[in-house]
Amino acid sequence: MVPGRSLPEAAATGDDPARSAGWQRELRSAVRTADALAKELRLSDDELAGARAAERSGFPIAIPPHYLSLVDRDDPNCPIRRQIVPRAAEQHISRGDLRDPLGEEAHEVAPELIRRYPDRALLLVTDRCAVYCRFCTRSRMVGGGGGARSLVKLAPALDYLRAHPEVKDLILSGGDPLTLTTEKLVAILRAVRDVPSIETIRLATRVPVVLPSRIDETLLAALRRFHPIWVMTHFNHPRELTPESSAACERLADAGFPVMNHTVLLRGVNADAATLAELFRGLVRLRVRPYYLLQADPVSGTGHLRTPLATGVALMEALQGRLSGIALPKLIVDTPGGLGKVPVGPDYVVSRGDGVTRFRSPRGVEVDYVDPE
Numbered sequence: 001m002v003p004g005r006s007l008p009e010a011a012a013t014g015d016d017p018a019r020s021a022g023w024q025r026e027l028r029s030a031v032r033t034a035d036a037l038a039k040e041l042r043l044s045d046d047e048l049a050g051a052r053a054a055e056r057s058g059f060p061i062a063i064p065p066h067y068l069s070l071v072d073r074d075d076p077n078c079p080i081r082r083q084i085v086p087r088a089a090e091q092h093i094s095r096g097d098l099r100d101p102l103g104e105e106a107h108e109v110a111p112e113l114i115r116r117y118p119d120r121a122l123l124l125v126t127d128r129c130a131v132y133c134r135f136c137t138r139s140r141m142v143g144g145g146g147g148a149r150s151l152v153k154l155a156p157a158l159d160y161l162r163a164h165p166e167v168k169d170l171i172l173s174g175g176d177p178l179t180l181t182t183e184k185l186v187a188i189l190r191a192v193r194d195v196p197s198i199e200t201i202r203l204a205t206r207v208p209v210v211l212p213s214r215i216d217e218t219l220l221a222a223l224r225r226f227h228p229i230w231v232m233t234h235f236n237h238p239r240e241l242t243p244e245s246s247a248a249c250e251r252l253a254d255a256g257f258p259v260m261n262h263t264v265l266l267r268g269v270n271a272d273a274a275t276l277a278e279l280f281r282g283l284v285r286l287r288v289r290p291y292y293l294l295q296a297d298p299v300s301g302t303g304h305l306r307t308p309l310a311t312g313v314a315l316m317e318a319l320q321g322r323l324s325g326i327a328l329p330k331l332i333v334d335t336p337g338g339l340g341k342v343p344v345g346p347d348y349v350v351s352r353g354d355g356v357t358r359f360r361s362p363r364g365v366e367v368d369y370v371d372p373e
């Protein structure tokens with residue numbers, strides 16, 4: 001047993017320490033306690049109080065070595081550090097904060113299966129992540145216990161999918177599905193592929209960013225058999241585009257996985273146009289499509305990390321015309337209560353007349369578009 005890792009965690013990921021791969025050893029050596037964090041970083045009083053509170057809260061700390069190596073050890077305002085080191089403000093509930101902002105518990109149609117749209121659903125295959133992001137929408141349940149979900153536990157969800165062939169697209173999430181052993185992940189994918197109506201599978205994962213060694217040839221060979229699989233990853237800052245994470249994305253792309261990226265807009269992390277432009281351009285160079293720029297969900301205790309909606313709109317305006325379409329994600333608000341995602345952005349319409357719409361162009365010049373007769 002590696003210090004800092006509990007017995008239940010070993011059982012949850014299902015790995016046998018004697019046979020574990022490099023990525024599993026890396027995961028086991030993640031920093032998980034306030035004391036371990038204080039040995040690695042010069043913590044502010046605010047961070048130390050936050051880390052101690054996190055240990056008691058049920059929303060744990062985990063920072064694997066690769067991601068920790070990106071953190072500025074002396075600067076509490078480091079954009080990587082703000083994502084993963086708890087602050088005392090996590091205990092503060094701001095206006096509009098919700099424990100379950102997307103109403104996932106109300107949309108749970110079978111154990112571990114959430115359905116908020118007609119054609120797609122979300123299967124929570126584990127509650128474990130390689131890293132615990134302090135802004136996580138599912139902070140109410142990730143790292144909370146239970147670990148990898150067994151096929152027995154997932155059977156009612158699979159029965160539901162069989163009985164609802166209108167669901168075509170299944171997102172494996174959690175927790176992070178790539179923290180499961182390859183064997184467990186393959187067993188789940190095989191069971192999902194046994195549901196004939198499921199056309200596409202998506203893996204929602206931060207592993208390429210925080211634990212890139214996990215994206216190895218063994219994993220790719222195992223997953224390739226279940227194509228079409230899309231990988232939905234989650235880079236928030238250009239400093240995360242390391243040689244290791246870049247190589248992980250390129251391996252995924254080379255193995256035929258379309259890779260899409262969600263970026264969460266976060267105060268003190270990426271809420272400026274130059275940072276986002278550098279991130280989105282860097283992703284496109286790796287063949288990763290910047291897909292959504294997400295307005296942070298109003299999760300309890302994240303007010304210090306969220307930006308006003310107007311900030312995101314102003315950033316989109318600054319990026320529009322400066323980045324090519326393939327590098328420009330949609331700005332999305334996932335409406336509270338789980339009522340669905342809505343795109344938001346600057347309004348370019350100046351007036352609407354009889355078959356004539358006047359636009360403000362990205363160059364600032366007004367121009368008419370005339371409808372056909």
Ligand code: SF4
Pocket residue numbers: 128129130131132133135136137138142174175176205206
């Ligand atoms: S990796 Fe994803 S699910 Fe896990 S804590 Fe971060 S945002 Fe939440």
